[in-house]
């Protein structure tokens with residue numbers, strides 16, 4: 001898929017959101033899109049998905065099947081999760097695919113009506129319908145926002161799986177949850193332009209607001225292991241992520257024994 005000198009603004013006299021954007025998105029590539037609030041990430045994703053047409057320039061080679069999960073999934077529709085996914089499959093001429101509800105931890109909500117879904121569950125349904133589209137192009141707009149830890153941790157592997165099957169995947173993700181994916185391609189949106197971001201965009205405790213062109217990555221990283229009761233894990237993980245830290249989630253049935261002496265602390269620099 002190729003964008004050639006694409007420019008876009010929402011209204012004829014409003015400011016240009018994107019100007020002169022040229023880029024290629026090959027099959028099987030996962031691309032992370034970053035940029036400040038209001039930079040134009042969602043706009044770029046809507047153009048890629050075909051929901052908006054460029055005012056200038058061309059977009060060529062868009063795959064026939066596009067899966068798109070918006071930043072905020074609309075829940076005003078009069079369906080249950082199950083009937084919504086069945087309708088979407090029918091509209092697309094595909095068999096109803098149940099497996100994505102299971103893989104996105106939505107199974108127990110299959111008979112819940114959309115307006116009754118929590119924000120995170122609605123987000124998962126948006127992802128399920130996008131994955132179920134058998135997409136040659138998968139567009140996910142801030143998919144990690146509002147997800148529970150288990151789904152957040154599972155999502156990169158699901159994205160990588162689709163890419164391995166040949167899908168072109170584009171994800172806006174200001175939390176950098178995809179940084180562990182090998183061969184992740186990065187684009188940065190700023191001032192109406194879209195440029196490759198070559199280095200990993202880690203900028204320490206304030207990653208959410210960091211600009212890769214302004215904030216150098218720290219020289220070294222320390223991995224701390226913190227054990228908390230499961231009931232407190234999600235709140236703490238969200239708090240740490242909000243501060244810009246990278247958080248991984250691992251369940252244990254037994255509490256780890258507390259270190260007996262100060263030098264027993266686990267403090268591993270990498």
Ligand SMILES: Nc1ncnc2c1ncn2[C@@H]1O[C@H](COP(=O)(O)OP(=O)(O)OP(=O)(O)O)[C@@H](O)[C@H]1O
Pocket residue numbers: 010017035036037038039040041042043044071
């Ligand atoms: N439907 C719309 N009509 C008019 N202007 C819009 C519309 N959607 C977005 N904009 C404007 O386009 C610009 C880019 O918005 P966009 O949502 O693409 O940015 P973003 O990088 O995704 O921001 P965020 O990180 O806050 O989601 C902003 O100035 C925004 O106000």
